Amino acid sequence: MNNKTGSIISRRQFTHRAALISATATIAPTEAFLPATSLAAAQSMPQLFPEGQLEADSRYQQVLSLYGERLDDAQKAVIKKMCADLQPTLERIRKFNLGNGNAPALYLKPLVDHEKKSSHADATAKRP
Numbered sequence: 207m208n209n210k211t212g213s214i215i216s217r218r219q220f221t222h223r224a225a226l227i228s229a230t231a232t233i234a235p236t237e238a239f240l241p242a243t244s245l246a247a248a249q250s251m252p253q254l255f256p257e258g259q260l261e262a263d264s265r266y267q268q269v270l271s272l273y274g275e276r277l278d279d280a281q282k283a284v285i286k287k288m289c290a291d292l293q294p295t296l297e298r299i300r301k302f303n304l305g306n307g308n309a310p311a312l313y314l315k316p317l318v319d320h321e322k323k324s325s326h327a328d329a330t331a332k333r334p
Contacts, residue, residue, distance in 0.1 A: 254293050262293045 254262060266289045270282070277285070 254290065255297075258293045258297055259290075261296075262289045265289045265292075 266286050269285055269289070270277075274282075
């Protein structure tokens with residue numbers, strides 16, 4: 207393998223470097239890979255209406271009731287931010303006007319029904 211300076215790296219050197227990098231990655235603390243916690247997360251939360259804030263808080267409390275003992279403080283801060291970030295999208299979806307008579311965007315036509323129709327058409331075509 208040639209690098210920018212023109213020197214050649216042997217396979218042995220490459221595997222040695224790759225092993226060192228992978229060993230270092232397993233030793234590194236997980237906090238280094240997590241996004242900024244509590245203070246930065248609280249500052250970047252979107253401004254919500256009181257009803258939306260109440261819903262986001264209740265969603266966060268539900269997650270804590272289910273998985274709270276498994277989560278540390280950094281993960282709880284990330285989940286709280288995710289709940290708050292999700293709320294504006296949910297409000298936009300709820301505002302979309304949709305009636306009972308509106309058809310779905312995609313129609314599902316199973317291949318089984320398609321095969322039955324084609325075999326039925328073939329059978330009627332074969333009869334003179």
